[in-house]
Amino acid sequence: MFSNDIGIDLGTATTIIYVSGKGIVLREPSIVALDVRTNKVLAVGSDAYYMLGKTSDLIRVVRPLEEGVISDYEVTEEMLKHFFKKINPSKFFKPRVCVCVPSAITEVESRAVIDTVMSSGARNVFLIEEPVAAAIGVGIDISVPGGVAVLDVGGGTSDIAVLSLNGIVCKTSLKLAGNKFNSSIVRYIRGAYNILIGDNTADRIKREIGTVWPEGLELKEYEVKGRNLVTGLPQRITITNQELVETLASEAEHLIVALQSVMERTPPELVADIEQNGLIMTGGGAMLGGLDKLITSRIRIQARLAENPVDAVAIGTGMSFNYLGKLYDGFVTYTNYSNK
Ligand SMILES: Nc1ncnc2c1ncn2[C@@H]1O[C@H](COP(=O)(O)OP(=O)(O)OP(=O)(O)O)[C@@H](O)[C@H]1O
Ligand SMILES: [Mg+2]
Incomplete structure (x- = not known):
């Protein structure tokens, strides 16, 4: 028997x-x-x-989500229908679905998510803000009056929130996450070597050797294949983790500034709790080398990566049905319509 409730982390990357x-x-x-x-x-x-990046002009490969929100509704719908079919082949089954969204989502954007998920075959749709789902997913009790700080770094957006007593006390969302780190690697290699690489290559480089923390760095090399912009011919070069630190760290600076602004707006009592509990990091982008150390040193609050950073938001989204009607913020609305 298939469960009635499913949680979807409809991410820019995954x-x-x-x-x-x-x-x-x-x-x-x-x-x-x-x-x-x-x-x-x-x-x-x-x-x-x-x-x-490997198709002819007859095939278009698209990412239907950009910066955390749907940019192509029809394609997103097709994608979700395909995924629903894959997890549950029965045509007649319509689940209740909770979807996580960036906390800065607009009314129009959230309506688009609801409509798209409904058309994909859901019975009802609920929305939850990504950092709230992240906190639930890592097993934090968000109903207690102690402050909990969460940073979710995805592919398109990063969300920061301070939670207490089932509500969001302070939050911010920025369109800077894994994708921007990839772009900065593409820019660096073009500037330093006159070589153009694709986004997927940049993503691999970031995962293999990317770091934002120079102290005690063990030297790592990575062979890159790209196209020389002068000759137009393919070329191989070897880059090191050391040379990427500056460009990646300057990108991470935007995250630090956003974290500082959330901390500044957080009531002092909760800051004291957060200093004790630390900042929990989720999302694939949070796995960037040394990001926890950089944040800890700059905001003076212990930042630590969740045990399962990539899945935390999806797990929390699925578990959030237990919180229906209990959250003061972060849980937007229960849709007015339902598919029978
Ligand atoms: N080991 C790693 N080091 C650095 N970055 C990583 C690593 N593994 C994954 N990432 C990055 O994580 C990002 C994807 O994270 P995630 O799956 O949480 O995003 P998403 O939920 O799809 O996006 P969003 O929440 O912004 O809509 C990608 O940019 C990817 O490059
Ligand atoms: Mg995400």
Whole structure:
């Protein structure tokens, strides 16, 4: 029997689905490949990921979410339908779905998420703000009056929130996350070597050797293949983690400033709690080398990576049905319509 409730982390980079009583059942890139002439979906998720940057003019590979929100509704709908079918082949089953969204989402954007998920086959849709889901997902009791600080760094957005007594006390969301770190690597290699690399290559470099913390750095090298912008020919170079620190750390500076501004707006009593409890980091982007150390040293609050940073938001989104009606903020609305 398939559970009635599912949580979806509809991420810019990855879509993760959690089913009550089962756990994570799907984790795939938020990517769709389409036939340009007919607009027919050719591949979705992991199958489409391998086509990125390698297709002819007849195939378009798209990421239907940008900076945490849906940029292409129809394609997102197709993607979700495909994922629903994959986790539950029954046409007749319509689940209750909770979806997490960036905390700075607008009314229009949240309406678009609700409509898209409804059209994909949900019975009811709820929305939860990403940092609240992250806190629930890492097992923090958000109902207590002690301050809890969460930083979720995804692919398109980073969300920061201070939570207490089932509510968000202070929050901010910025359009700076994993993708921006990738772009800064592309820019650095073009500037330093006159070599153009693709986003996927930059992403691999970041995961393998990217770091924002120079102290005690163990030297690592990475061989990069790209196109020389002068000769137009392919070229290989070897770069080190040391040379990337500056460019990545300057990007991370925006996160530090945002964290400082949230801390400044947090009531002193809660700051004292946070100093004791620390800042919990979730999201794939939070795994960037040395980010925890950089944050700890700059805001003087112990930052630590969650045990399962990539899945935390999806788990929290799925578990949030237990909080229905209890959250003061962070849980937007229960939709007015329902598919029968
Ligand atoms: N080991 C790693 N080091 C650095 N970055 C990483 C690592 N693993 C994954 N990432 C980055 O994490 C990002 C994706 O994170 P995540 O899956 O949490 O995003 P998302 O939830 O899809 O996006 P968003 O929440 O912004 O909509 C990508 O930019 C990816 O490069
Ligand atoms: Mg996310």
